[in-house]
Amino acid sequence: MVFDPIVLFFLLGLLAGLSKSDxxxxxxxxxxxxxxLLxxxxxxxxxxxxxxxxxxxxxxxxxxLAAGMLIPVIGYPVLRFVGxxxxYDAASIAAHYGSVxxxxxxxxxxxxxxxxxxxxGYMVVYLALLEMPALILGVVLARVGEQREGQPGGWSALARIQWGRLAHEVFFGKSILLLIGGLLIGYVAGVKGYEPIAPVFKDAFKGLLALFLLEMGLVAASRIAAFRSYGAFLVGFAIVMPLVSAVIGIVTARYLGFSQGNAALLATLYASASYIAxxxxxxxxxxxxxxxxxIGASLGVTFPFNLFIGIPVYMGMAKTLIPG
Structure with missing residues (x-):
């Protein structure tokens, strides 16, 4: 279990939310x-x-990217035919777990x-890349479901989607825009250009992340009650799917010759689920x-699971399976 103070801030927020604190x-x-943070x-x-x-x-x-696309492809039939x-719900949840x-x-x-x-540090490139394709794939999976069940729309409904609006939401949404924008600024500035602003964007990072996790704990607590009414299957899926995804990450990292640290990060990316974009x-x-x-699965279950159990497990997997 991770006992780092920043994670305990999340636990504090979670306890505050569950206890109906103001x-x-x-x-x-x-x-x-x-x-x-972005x-x-x-x-x-x-x-x-x-x-x-x-x-x-x-x-x-x-x-x-290719390995990451396996996650929603695996998740959708499990949600659809086992759960x-x-x-529509299966495609949406699969998209959340394919994103990061x-x-x-x-x-x-x-x-x-x-x-x-x-x-x-270039691992953040994969962070930016992995958030987008799964969202598009989630839409396609939903339309495939329509076609299979003979509901109105089917494949022809693809043409009626507001693809321009969807693309704008994905590519120019806050998370992607700030990630890619910061990436480009950092790339152009380089090490010397970054030094003057490092006290703000590097030294203060951990403290501000702790405050953000305090809020995430409050939000997660508010989602648990609504999620609980949908049964134990989604709780199990929200725990098992990250582990399966992490294995895909470790295998991919080993194939690419990543270091143990990079492998642990890639496994964490694959194991995470989006609750913003x-x-x-x-x-x-x-x-x-x-x-x-x-949102209940990704934020209420998978997010705290990864923080308290998942990340140490993924680091252990990297240490065991990736050459030092």
């Missing part, structure tokens, strides 16, 4: 913290990326630093899906 983080502060991660990755030739990452990026969920969580990645990075594991995109493209199921 503790609240003002919306403006929460918004500012999320913007800061920019800080992007900047650090851009600075690290500036140390490597871009051609070096092309092959690995393609492999990481007996409707195809920036905050989970941030905690993993902080944990690696705490335990003195080395990793490469994915809900917004699915609300537009698959409005028939129940957001309480997807």
């Amino acid at each position: 503790l609240k983080i003002p919306a403006a502060i929460y918004e500012a913290l999320s913007i800061y 920019l800080a991660i992007g900047l650090k990755g851009g600075v690290e990326l500036s140390k490597y030739p871009l051609s070096q990452l092309l092959t690995s990026s393609a492999v990481v 007996r969920l409707g195809h 969580s920036v905050v989970t990645y941030s905690v993993a990075v902080a944990t690696l630093i705490e335990r003195q594991w080395t990793h490469d 994915a809900p917004a995109a699915m609300r537009i493209a698959v409005p028939q899906a129940n957001p309480a199921l997807s």
Whole structure:
């Protein structure tokens, strides 16, 4: 279990929410913290990326994306035929688990630093890349379900989706825009350009992440009650699916020759589930899906599971299966 103080901040928020405390983080502060974290991660990755030739990452990026697409493809039939969920809900939840969580990645990075594991900053490139394809695939899976069940629309409904609006939501939504923007700024600025702003975006990162996790604990507590009424299957899925995804990450990392630190981060990325970009995109493209199921699974179960159990497990997998 991770006993790092930043994770205990999440536990404090969770306990406050479950005990009906009047503790609240003002919306403006929460918004500012999320913007800061996204920019800080992007900047650090851009600075690290500036140390490597871009051609070096092309092959690995393609492999990481291809392997990542397996996650919603595996998750959808399990949700649909084992869990007996409707195809809209199955597609939406699969998209959430194919996408990634920036905050989970941030905690993993902080944990690696705490335990003195080395990793490469360019891993944030994969963070930015992995959030988008699964969302598009989730829409396609929903339309496949329509076709299979003979419901109105089917494949022809693909043409009626507001693809422009969906693409704008995905590519110009806050998380992707700030990640890629920070990445480009860090890449252009390089190590020397980053030094003057490092006290803000590097030294203060962990403390501000702790405050953000306090709010995440409050939010997670508010989702548990609604999620609980849908049965034990989704709880099990929200725990088992991250472990399966992490194995895909470790296998991919081993194939690409990643270090143990990079492998642990890739496993964490694959094991995480989106609760920011994915809900917004699915609300537009698959409005028939129940957001309480997807958000309850990703934020109410998978997020705390990864923080307290998953990340140490993924690090152990990397240490055992990846050459030191």
